[in-house]
Amino acid sequence: MDYNVLIGGSAGQGMDTLASLFQRSLHRHGYHVFVHKDYMSRVRGGHNFIQIRFSDVPLVSHRDQLDLVVALDETTVKEHLPRLQENGFLLADEEIKNQSDQMISFPINKSAKEAGNAKTYTSVFLGLLLKWYGLPFEQTEAFLLETFHDKSPEANVKAFQAGAALTKGKVELPSGPLSDHLLIDGNQAIALGAIAAGVTFYSAYPMTPSTSIMNTLAAHQVEAGIVVEQAEDELAAINMAIGANYAGIRAMTGTSGGGFSLMTEALGLAGITETPLVVANVQRPGPATGFPTRTEQSDLSFILTASHGEIPRIVISLRNPEESFYQTARAFNLSEKYQVPVILLSDQYLADYTVTVPVFDVSRITIDRHLSDDSSYSEEHPYQRYALTDNGLSPRLVPGKFPGQVVLADSDEHDEDGHITESAEVRINMMKKRMGKLEMIKDEMQEPWHIGDAHPDILIVAWGSIAGPLEEAINRLREEDETRSLGALVFGDLWPLPTNQLTSLAEKAKIIVNIEQNFTGQLAKLIRQETGLHCSKNILKYDGRQMTPEFIVELLKQEVL
Amino acid sequence: MNESSRFHSSDEVAWCPGCGNHALLSILKQALEELEKKPHEVLICSGIGQAAKTPHYVNANGFNGLHGRAIPPAFGAKVANKDLTVIINSGDGDSYGEGGNHLIHNMRRNLDITHFVHDNMIYGLTKGQASPTTRTGHTTGIQTEGVVLNPLNPLALAITMGATFVARGFVGEKEQLVELMKQAITHKGYALLDIFQPCVIFNKINTFQWYKEHTFRLPESYDPTDRATALQMAFEWDNGIPLGVLFKEDRATYTESIEVLREGPPLVDRELKPDRVVPFLDDYK
Ligand SMILES: Cc1ncc(C[n+]2csc(CCOP(=O)(O)OP(=O)(O)O)c2C)c(N)n1
Ligand code: SF4
Ligand SMILES: [Mg+2]
Numbered sequence: 001m002d003y004n005v006l007i008g009g010s011a012g013q014g015m016d017t018l019a020s021l022f023q024r025s026l027h028r029h030g031y032h033v034f035v036h037k038d039y040m041s042r043v044r045g046g047h048n049f050i051q052i053r054f055s056d057v058p059l060v061s062h063r064d065q066l067d068l069v070v071a072l073d074e075t076t077v078k079e080h081l082p083r084l085q086e087n088g089f090l091l092a093d094e095e096i097k098n099q100s101d102q103m104i105s106f107p108i109n110k111s112a113k114e115a116g117n118a119k120t121y122t123s124v125f126l127g128l129l130l131k132w133y134g135l136p137f138e139q140t141e142a143f144l145l146e147t148f149h150d151k152s153p154e155a156n157v158k159a160f161q162a163g164a165a166l167t168k169g170k171v172e173l174p175s176g177p178l179s180d181h182l183l184i185d186g187n188q189a190i191a192l193g194a195i196a197a198g199v200t201f202y203s204a205y206p207m208t209p210s211t212s213i214m215n216t217l218a219a220h221q222v223e224a225g226i227v228v229e230q231a232e233d234e235l236a237a238i239n240m241a242i243g244a245n246y247a248g249i250r251a252m253t254g255t256s257g258g259g260f261s262l263m264t265e266a267l268g269l270a271g272i273t274e275t276p277l278v279v280a281n282v283q284r285p286g287p288a289t290g291f292p293t294r295t296e297q298s299d300l301s302f303i304l305t306a307s308h309g310e311i312p313r314i315v316i317s318l319r320n321p322e323e324s325f326y327q328t329a330r331a332f333n334l335s336e337k338y339q340v341p342v343i344l345l346s347d348q349y350l351a352d353y354t355v356t357v358p359v360f361d362v363s364r365i366t367i368d369r370h371l372s373d374d375s376s377y378s379e380e381h382p383y384q385r386y387a388l389t390d391n392g393l394s395p396r397l398v399p400g401k402f403p404g405q406v407v408l409a410d411s412d413e414h415d416e417d418g419h420i421t422e423s424a425e426v427r428i429n430m431m432k433k434r435m436g437k438l439e440m441i442k443d444e445m446q447e448p449w450h451i452g453d454a455h456p457d458i459l460i461v462a463w464g465s466i467a468g469p470l471e472e473a474i475n476r477l478r479e480e481d482e483t484r485s486l487g488a489l490v491f492g493d494l495w496p497l498p499t500n501q502l503t504s505l506a507e508k509a510k511i512i513v514n515i516e517q518n519f520t521g522q523l524a525k526l527i528r529q530e531t532g533l534h535c536s537k538n539i540l541k542y543d544g545r546q547m548t549p550e551f552i553v554e555l556l557k558q559e560v561l
Numbered sequence: 562m563n564e565s566s567r568f569h570s571s572d573e574v575a576w577c578p579g580c581g582n583h584a585l586l587s588i589l590k591q592a593l594e595e596l597e598k599k600p601h602e603v604l605i606c607s608g609i610g611q612a613a614k615t616p617h618y619v620n621a622n623g624f625n626g627l628h629g630r631a632i633p634p635a636f637g638a639k640v641a642n643k644d645l646t647v648i649i650n651s652g653d654g655d656s657y658g659e660g661g662n663h664l665i666h667n668m669r670r671n672l673d674i675t676h677f678v679h680d681n682m683i684y685g686l687t688k689g690q691a692s693p694t695t696r697t698g699h700t701t702g703i704q705t706e707g708v709v710l711n712p713l714n715p716l717a718l719a720i721t722m723g724a725t726f727v728a729r730g731f732v733g734e735k736e737q738l739v740e741l742m743k744q745a746i747t748h749k750g751y752a753l754l755d756i757f758q759p760c761v762i763f764n765k766i767n768t769f770q771w772y773k774e775h776t777f778r779l780p781e782s783y784d785p786t787d788r789a790t791a792l793q794m795a796f797e798w799d800n801g802i803p804l805g806v807l808f809k810e811d812r813a814t815y816t817e818s819i820e821v822l823r824e825g826p827p828l829v830d831r832e833l834k835p836d837r838v839v840p841f842l843d844d845y846k
Contacts, residue, residue: 061642077702171582178846182842182846183846184845195837195841198833200831201641220841228637231633236634239630239633240634240635242637243624243641244641245637245641251637362836362838365749367834400601400602400622400644402599406600407623408616408617409625411625418623448696510726
């Protein structure tokens with residue numbers, strides 16, 4: 001089984017609450033759920049929709065084709081009626097003109113008024129939906145009472161029951177196979193990963209679609225012991241986090257492209273001062289303000305060299321919420337081990353889609369601080385923040401903890417003590433020390449996920465959140481025709497780029513196809529730069545909407561199959 | 562210079578002979594000595610400029626960051642370790658120009674940090690352009706017809722933005738300046754001390770002599786707890802510029818206001834394990 005329900009309306013109509021109650025009910029009844037949001041940058045009006053896909057097998061993507069549409073307004077009918085499967089239906093209030101035999105009209109608003117509050121129409125729809133799919137009511141009624149505890153809870157339950165009475169059960173679902181799963185989105189997973197990693201300070205400036213990282217941390221700040229500071233701007237946010245890391249805690253900042261642009265000078269500061277730092281960039285289409293609430297993967301090229309001058313850095317893209325949790329925790333360890341900034345690259349699609357995942361296994365996470373506790377420094381042999389060592393890593397002392405020893409960090413080129421220098425020789429040594437760390441880091445980088453054929457003729461390359469839709473597309477194509485030799489490498493770690501698997505698969509592949517959500521094919525450029533390999537086809541999308549499996553299937557058929 | 566000070570740094574001082582920064586540096590070390598601070602307990606933060614080289618010339622922890630960004634790392638470090646004595650030493654351009662936004666908002670935060678602005682009323686390091694405190698009419702290589710922008714009044718700004726300690730000193734008034742620095746450092750909350758520091762190379766108008774002639778000490782009888790009087794004092798200029806503590810207020814510091822910081826040891830001393838996340842997973846079940 002695999003159903004896809006769309007709820008559409010304008011901002012402020014209560015669609016979020018309806019969707020949230022429905023998806024939580026499905027989750028509680030043990031189904032795999034994948035919820036994708038499409039919303040506009042406004043608080044009232046416009047056209048927004050949420051797609052709730054559910055199944056008894058794991059889901060990794062949203063999809064195009066719809067089984068059911070709940071239309072809270074006329075626009076939803078116009079926009080989404082054409083997307084219904086042949087046996088699909090659209091449900092709407094009787095006041096909206098019925099324009100198709102796939103459309104069913106119900107006295108929604110009337111039922112809400114009869115329940116005692118006209119605003120309870122979303123609860124009427126909820127009852128209707130639950131009954132449609134033959135789901136039990138008790139759990140959902142409890143959710144309703146909790147959600148509306150201060151807004152006519154009884155009227156909402158009444159409305160819910162009235163909604164359920166409007167229809168017969170239409171679909172019989174197999175029982176849900178899951179127990180004990182989380183229903184979580186990418187940004188929440190980043191925040192939880194940071195908590196597991198021991199973050200105690202998060203400084204950021206609100207910017208969609210990154211803000212919910214800050215919201216999630218803030219919700220737990222007192223209990224977890226985290227200071228969440230809304231900075232005056234992104235310059236402050238990143239510089240605060242750097243100062244906090246310098247002083248010995250784990251601090252993090254997060255933003256979207258515009259804010260990241262403002263942070264670039266300080267990214268270099270982290271690089272030259274060798275201060276650990278984790279920055280999340282949750283991408284949206286740029287440049288400038290771009291599409292605030294939509295998705296794109298267009299910051300990769302920028303991130304790889306962001307900051308003037310040359311610094312070592314690690315770039316990890318996140319491929320789904322589950323790995324967002326573990327990779328965030330890993331980012332802190334890498335950042336402290338090598339004393340370099342680590343950039344986590346997510347995007348609006350991943351930030352905002354919600355999916356059922358196995359409960360995070362905290363035993364897989366370690367907190368490796370790599371701090372020095374060497375107390376043998378003396379007046380004759382004082383601590384040197386930038387001591388030259390065989391591997392370029394200088395011991396890191398926490399300032400204030402070692403009487404007689406001080407820690408001096410400097411944004412100018414500096415000598416081993418951290419003092420400003422203009423010596424050519426010192427400059428060369430310090431550049432080699434810093435940039436040399438990349439060689440060690442290379443050995444830590446994780447090879448891309450390999451999907452599909454073990455040695456494909458058609459080799460697809462991609463990165464980040466496309467992983468889900470691409471996996472589903474490849475599975476569909478291979479199921480359709482088993483003779484298709486099709487496989488993909490989906491990169492998570494992007495810098496330094498792990499190339500072993502790529503070069504080995506490329507030897508046998510007849511064609512390499514690059515798939516990305518941007519205009520210029522930034523991964524293809526990176527691959528070419530690092531390996532000399534040429535992607536002869538690019539499938540690119542830059543309209544702010546995430547590729548669906550159907551889209552990828554269609555394009556691969558058109559372009560390569 | 563006092564080489565026997567425990568705050569003495571072996572780094573060669575790169576300021577011009579006669580620069581007001583030399584005196585300021587030695588007064589700073591004296592203040593730290595007199596407060597019986599130890600080098601490892603002190604963190605000096607700065608941005609970029611002549612003044613901002615100070616962390617190199619003091620044997621203490623130092624964070625010499627980016628131009629205009631002296632305050633945010635200082636904030637982060639103090640949040641991480643509330644036991645550190647965090648002092649910012651930076652220029653007027655760095656603090657009031659490039660870093661103006663941080664200045665305003667950190668006054669509002671009232672974190673317990675001290676901000677010494679070496680105010681030479683000019684950009685020293687970049688060779689003599691107007692700074693936010695350069696007076697109108699002052700000609701420079703850029704402002705060839707004289708500065709037309711109204712000068713920024715840091716003390717009035719601080720008083721209105723919520724700084725809880727607002728003072729002005731002059732390197733030529735050594736004894737007073739030591740006292741002002743000590744008061745600023747021991748003040749609980751954000752303390753701004755604007756320090757007149759002659760730049761002998763690029764500011765030929767506001768010279769040592771000029772400051773001597775144009776400043777006066779606030780009388781003993783002056784009451785720094787009255788905001789209205791303080792604001793009035795902050796605007797005194799043509800008839801003499803007051804030196805001393807203009808304004809002082811008792812207000813909860815950031816550390817006192819944030820439960821996570823107020824209670825318990827400094828963040829840096831807290832033992833954290835990955836399973837601290839476990840209780841929060843329930844929200845998603
Ligand atoms: C982002 C950035 N912009 C400009 C500069 C160049 N710059 C360095 S110091 C400075 C002005 C310094 O003036 P001030 O803060 O008054 O310090 P002073 O040298 O007078 O002590 C400028 C413009 C820089 N280093 N970084
Ligand atoms: S240029 Fe001015 S501020 Fe800079 S060191 Fe020389 S005298 Fe001092
Ligand atoms: Mg200056």
